Amino acid sequence: MDQSQHTSQQKQWAWVGWVLFAVALIVTFGLGLLASSILTRRREALPPQPVHPIARWESDSSKWAANFPREYDRYRQMMDDTTRTKYGGAFPRDYLEETPANVILFAGYAFAKDYRQARGHVYAVEDVTHTKRVNEKTPATCWTCKSTDVPRLLAQMSPADFYKQPFAAFKKEITHPIGCLDCHDPTDMRLVITRPALREALQRQGRDPDKLSHQEMRTMVCAQCHVEYYFKGEGKYLTFPWDKGTSLEQIESYYEEANFSDWTHAISHAPMVKMQHPDFEIYSTGIHAYRNVSCADCHMPYMSEGGVKFTDHHVQSPLLNIANSCAVCHRWSEEEIRSRVESIQDKIHEVRGRVEQALVAAHFDVAAAMQAGATDEELQPARQLIRRAQLRWDFVAANNGMGFHSPAECLRILAAALDLAGQARSEASRILAKHGITDPINYPDVSTKEKAQAVEQLFVKGTPPNLLPTKVSGSPVPAALTAGP
Amino acid sequence: MPEANTQSRLWNLLSLGWLPTPVRLLVFGSWGICLGLAALVAHISRAPSYLSDDPEVCVNCHVMRPEYVSWRHSSHAEVAHCNDCHVPQDSFWRHWLFKARDGLWHATVFTMRWEPQVIKLSKRAEPVVEQNCRRCHEPLISFTSLREHAPGDLRCWDCHTEVPHGSVRGLATTPGYLDPSLPPVGPNTLGPRIGGREPRASGEGAGR
Secondary structure (H helix, E strand, C coil), X not given: CHHHHHHHHHHHHXXXXXXXXXXXXXXXXXXXXXXXXXXXXXXXXXXXXXXXXCCCCCCCHHHHCCCCHHHHHHHHHHXXXXXXXXXXXXXXXXXXXXXXXXXXXXXCCHHHCXXXXXXXXXXXXXHHHHCCCCCCCCEHHHHCCXXXXXXXXXXXXXXXXXXXXXXXXXXXXXXXXXXXXXXXXXXXXXXXXXCHHHHHHHHHCCCCHHHCCHHHHHHHHHHCCCXXXXXXXXXXXXXXXXXXXXCHHHHHHHHHXXXXXXXXXXXXXXXXXXXXXXXXXXXXXXXXXXXCCCHHHHHCCEEEECCEEEECCCCCCHHHCCCCCHHHCCCCCHHHHHHHHHHHHHHHHHHHHHHHHHHHHHHHHHHHHHHCCCCHHHHHHHHHHHHXXXXXXXXXXXXXXXXXXXXXXXXXXXXXXXXXXXXXXHHHHHHHHHCCCCCCCCCCCCCCHXXXXXXXXXXXXCCCCCCCCCCXXXXXXXXXXXXXX | CHHHHHHHXXXXXXXXXXXXXXXXXXXXXXXXXXXXXXXXXXXXXXXXXXXXXXXXXXXXXXXXXXXXXXXXXXXXXXXXXXXXXXXXXXXXXXXXXXXXXXXXHHHHHHHCCCCCCCCCCCCXXXXXXXXXXXXXXXXXXXXXXXXXXCCCCCCHHHHCCCCXXXXXXXXXXXXXXXXXXXXXXXXXHHCCCCCCCCCCCCCCCCCC
């Protein structure tokens, strides 16, 4: 009885159940629409697929241009090799003409023959082919940073096999200058590290090169090349001396342990290390790196054209584009910014000049001591001091930007260089005195590139000019030394 | 006893005991599917992420990309995130009510495709943003503009027009910009690359 009543009541309310069912149907349908809308619209956010697909190893940047006309157009602006700033710009500044001391400091090394500021990225292949520093002994390693053809070649053969070939072996294969493929993945334009040397250096430091953030990559793609490096061993394997760290002292200690030297100095016979534009290492110690400002933030600032904003691919000195780079954060007039930067650079230039004078004199002091009869054993401490001083000077001098990447660090390093060069000179004077020379020695005239190169050549050929004073007070001069050149 | 009776009545109501069994099964089943789908929508839309303050969440629907990119490249990127300026920070309740209301409105606009070519600050949001400007910059401005301008007279951005999103803006202004990606939302069977990029094979692009 009770049961049947219950059942009839249930039947009476059955329509409510059907209404609930219908509501669930409609809500489910609506939610399904929403889900489909969300997934469909998410596709809108995917990076646009290239209109003209780009091949995996497309080294010709003009083939990328169809998809990225604005970026390519700005990249092409690097063809302008006339831009100048006080200490930089894209014109082929002759460092030997500007600073003849360079000839003496690099005596016996190719940098004494030809040392120019590299022009823009688009000239990389042309410039490396024409520099007098390249000869038949040059290894293929020198191509590594010059061309978008290199990633393909490194993929075809192992890096070790690539590096150990002669430079001339790839003249036909390597034709395209630094471009898109060096920093970008052709499938989605992500920034990538294409040069193994940086990956290996990071891995040896225990860092995972695949886990860098996009902002870090905006520096790291530059650090593939704008760093201190050397060619390790017989295989000329491109290596960054970063195992201990990237500070000057850590790099120096790496080279000391590896007992590495690039060349023996033609004047002082000191074992020298050439520093190669350690831009990344110096920048890392500066205020901009501390504030997480990347290379691209200043050298490739954001620009707008019509209603479109994009990264300016005309890589250049920020001083040539102050409004878009510096002034984004430093809201002053262009003139004020420029004068601030230049006043900092002037100071570093001044100290750098003092170090150059001291180092040039130190090289000649040691050479004079050799002429006075000093042995290699006696001169070893002075030569070691010269090596350490010049390594420091070069760390700052070879760095682009006249120290602006980290002014305090540059002045710290130059101060150490000046001190060490002074120590080298006083050590050489002591040896000279020991051999009876107490009067000032004859420093040759090296005030211009030509004069300096003439003097350098005399030392290279083994017929150095007489540096010892002709009139010697006190002790008699050994007969062997009175004959001049 | 009456208590047990009430309990059983409530149970009867909730468990749809007053419906014939076949209808009950149908209703339960359909609402189960409905709730599951709701959960799926919450998941694929990354709804829980909206409770956070990550700027990346604001570009989840890509129409905010130009705003994100211009902020990312501005000096404010170092010190302030989206919510620091665009959501009230003076009280817990105002913060969350405003965030909820704004968020739901944004979701509606996006779903209905009502977004304009150039997104502008709404009237409702103006005092909020201005108050947040002042929250940080008050010590700098108290002597000048506070004295010169009555409150509401001028907005900060009437003069500081480029801060921080710039004056040139629109849905199409940042082509080719790489979105910061939130974690993927599910198995790739939902569609290739949906909800984030495909994981990169380690070492790819290393030149070997």
